[in-house]
Amino acid sequence: MYRDAPTSTSLVQHGVALALRGRCPFCAEVTAKPGILSGTPCDVCGGAFTEDERFGERVVSEMEALTRERFGTVLATATLAAALAGTVPFLGLVANLVALVVFRLWVVGPCLSLLAGTRRLVARWTLRLGTAWLLALTGLLLAIPCAAFVQTALVVGVVWWSGRAYLLWQLRRERAREPVAIGEWLLLGGVVAAMLFAIGVVLSLATTIYGFLSDLGEWMPFGGS
Numbered sequence: 001m002y003r004d005a006p007t008s009t010s011l012v013q014h015g016v017a018l019a020l021r022g023r024c025p026f027c028a029e030v031t032a033k034p035g036i037l038s039g040t041p042c043d044v045c046g047g048a049f050t051e052d053e054r055f056g057e058r059v060v061s062e063m064e065a066l067t068r069e070r071f072g073t074v075l076a077t078a079t080l081a082a083a084l085a086g087t088v089p090f091l092g093l094v095a096n097l098v099a100l101v102v103f104r105l106w107v108v109g110p111c112l113s114l115l116a117g118t119r120r121l122v123a124r125w126t127l128r129l130g131t132a133w134l135l136a137l138t139g140l141l142l143a144i145p146c147a148a149f150v151q152t153a154l155v156v157g158v159v160w161w162s163g164r165a166y167l168l169w170q171l172r173r174e175r176a177r178e179p180v181a182i183g184e185w186l187l188l189g190g191v192v193a194a195m196l197f198a199i200g201v202v203l204s205l206a207t208t209i210y211g212f213l214s215d216l217g218e219w220m221p222f223g224g225s
Helices: 008-019 057-083 092-112 115-141 148-175 182-224
Strands: none
Touching: 008 057, 008 182, 057 092, 092 115, 092 148, 115 148, 115 182
16 A cells, blocks of 8 residues: 655645744754745755745745634633633733743744844844733733733733734745844834833832832831721
8 A cells, every 4th residue: 555645735735834833844953044034045955935836925824814813812811810810910921921831832933933133133132022011001900800801901901912923923924034123223222221221110000009018018007996
């Protein structure tokens, strides 16, 4: 019993499945300089799809559809878990962390593995610092009972949707072989500034609340005497 050779369509589908995992469609290796989207040869096996086959465009389209489908599932699951745990302060943080880990595994990792050089560096740090900014800005909601699900829905919704849109934009720029623009560096700088501002706001609020509670604690014994 002999197996028929796969058709060209089957080979392309298999190549797309490998590319969505950040692997070369020909040798299935993870390379340091991926050329899947730009059509440049693999630095391991030398394989490359020609521009006529529009392989890179198909990979981006498949990644867009796949991440859209996963977004709804994770958002609903994380929000429901945070709502069920909402009566216990900071327990909703677990739902946030799980959702962010899944985002890293299902979206960020595969997309970054399709980017090369400076573009990968800029995209990685923009996402990292942007996520840290949002967590710092919304973190105080976790201390409020029954408000954790709002914070979780906000964090998961914004991080997943905006992060996904940003990564898909970077994938299209990679496919067009466009260099990293000044605007991308300015965006990264803006994210750094926003993160520092959010941390400052959180520290200021925490200091104000602590001072209020300290004054209240000093006033209570005097008022009751």
